[in-house]
Amino acid sequence: MVLVPRARWQVDAASAVFAVVACLGLGASGQPDWYWSAAMAATLVVRRTLPWVFAVAVMGISCAHLLIDDRLLFPGDLLLLVAVYTLASHASARTRHGGLVTGGVYVGVLLLQIVIDDGMQDFPRSFSPAALVIAGMIAAWAVGLLERHRRDALTEAERGRVLAERDAEARTRVAAYEERERMSNDIHDVLAHTLTGIIVQAESGRAVSAEDEPRELFTRISETGRAALREVRGLLAADENPDTQPSPGIEDVDDLLEGFEHAGLDVQRADRGVRADLMPGMALAIYRVIQESLTNALRHGSGQTASLTLDWEPEALTVTVVNAVEHDVDLSAATNRRGLSGIRRRSALYEGRAEIRADDEFAVVTVWPLASPTLREAS
Template sequence: MSTRWRNHIGDRPQAVDILTTGLLLVFTLGGVILTRAVAAKEPLELWPGVVLSVLACAALLRRRSHPLLVLLVTTGCVITEGFLGYLLTPLLMGPVLVAQYTVSLRPDRRTTWYSALAAAAGIALTGFVVTDADEWIISLVNPAAWVLMAASFGSYVRVRREYAVARAEHAAQERDEEARRRVIQERMRIARELHDVVAHHLALANAQAGTAAHLARTHPDQAISMIEKLPEVTASALRELKATVGLLRQDTDTDELAPAPGLEQLPRLVETCASAGLDVTVITEGRPQALTPGLDLTAYRIVQEALTNVTKHAATRSARVRLDYTPHYLTLTITNETGSRPTTATDSPGRGRGFGLLGMRERALSAGGTFHAGPRPQGGFEVACTLPLPGSEESTP
């Protein structure tokens, strides 16, 4: 059945009920005529069977609003026809079977089976009274079995409908949960990106300003040089922040957006750290390989955040970045050794821990890699992560 006809029928339930009831009346009257002509031992009056059949079929028009009352009326009509001598065939019992099927669609299972047993018992009792013992199978067992079969079929349809509704609700719930999960993941991704952009440049600017204030009296030339480089750091921060916010405000994907930063910008990052007084050494092992944009961004942000932490927390003026390429993995190692540096006004011994390590760990794990950060046995601090390269069949080393 096409969707158009299905919608057309669904919009006219009363017309559908009248049409189906009319067709059922035709079959029921056919059963009355067939019984009178073939199965009856004695000639039967036709009009009582016709009147009872019309009454039973007319009652079916109210089966949706009063299913139990309609079942009672149709069962009474069938029992009366049985006492009049009509053979209770499935054609003649059509109204009571439809009424029983309608009752079985109700969610009250106890009512369904009590009504089915009552209707089957009444019809069986009729067959027991009006027929001989050798005809009990046809006149007693067979009609009662048809009633129970209608009840069973209605219960099966009801269970299937309940199952379909439950599946639809479960699917809707899963869609809602998936949407919430995606929203949470997107919020975390945005938080990591903004944290890495803002925290890095602000930490460098803070370090430059603090060091310049410390050197202002003893080495004014160096202090002025640092202050002159400070606008470059803040301008770079504003550019990256503007690009990130602009990307978030896009309502559609576009290929005209500026590319995300990657390891190709590592030399510029080293220069920026140098302007803040941090000497960074980059060592590359193995043969560099092309990275996907997402993996390239992940590697860059991890190095950037690790160097930011060195600038903010480490008592040293130097750090070492090692890029180790293997056929399947890229290992990033950022270390700083123990050392001393001048204490500035920006240093705070009670400063709390931020989200840098957490963000780096989330980035590494989301790319299918591993992450480790902690103090080194020989002193200092080390951040190490391993990222799977494109085409690697394994996800962990």
């Protein structure tokens, strides 16, 4: 487990308090020089946050005790091994090199003290404690390096995992973009060519028609086809030039209603309240919801009329489309049509809500918040 600096300091502080209390207990039981050990234990508070300070403080106190009392300190000198381990495991490269020099100085002081006390004749016999200290330092250094390599390996593995996830996400996005491009090309080929054929046939029908009524009908078909063709091309090219592709919004609703009136649906529009500015994306979504609702009214409604109400309030815009339905229509199935699911999705995208009622009349009610809604990421 990797601890953040604050958590490391808290753990080390707790360790220092525990060690100091343990030294006080040894002093109460008659252990000599316990205060030296307590002073060394107090330096544990900066063991990992300032490993260099910790190592120098521990070795300095141990050397001072060695020169003054002429013997090793127990249990304080055990912290020398902790200091060596900490330098190898947590310190930077420069600090570790400095720690080697400090450890060498301590060993030199220890050997010098042995020579002063016992002389060169008894040096081999007196060297045993020093050899034990040196061997312990070497072992602590090796264990610290192993711990550093283990932690670095875990960090590198985590970094590799994050990079792999980002790479997979990027590949997924590229694949989705390529698939969207392919679908855009296919849609363009199908719809654009089909609509172009319809426009050409409508223009031909208007040219050869001798009566005014058929000519007017062919003219409306041609104009509708051209408008649809422009909209399809704008939608498919939106990703390439988003700033130059006009999108329909609230101001285009009247033209939309005019198109439905030509198709045989009389739409009564009512606006209430003070109109507010909308984000372009929300304006387009509202336009599509109205378009889908009126298309359902034209296809599945029982009459030739429908009503559209835009209720502007300070915090929300409520859009209501109502039309009559036949008594034998399966209303439970009608509320789950694909187009109505799209209405719900568009509303939820802008933190709005959609309510679809099917009783004597079919009503689609959508509420759009106007207080800077946060766009939720579609799952």
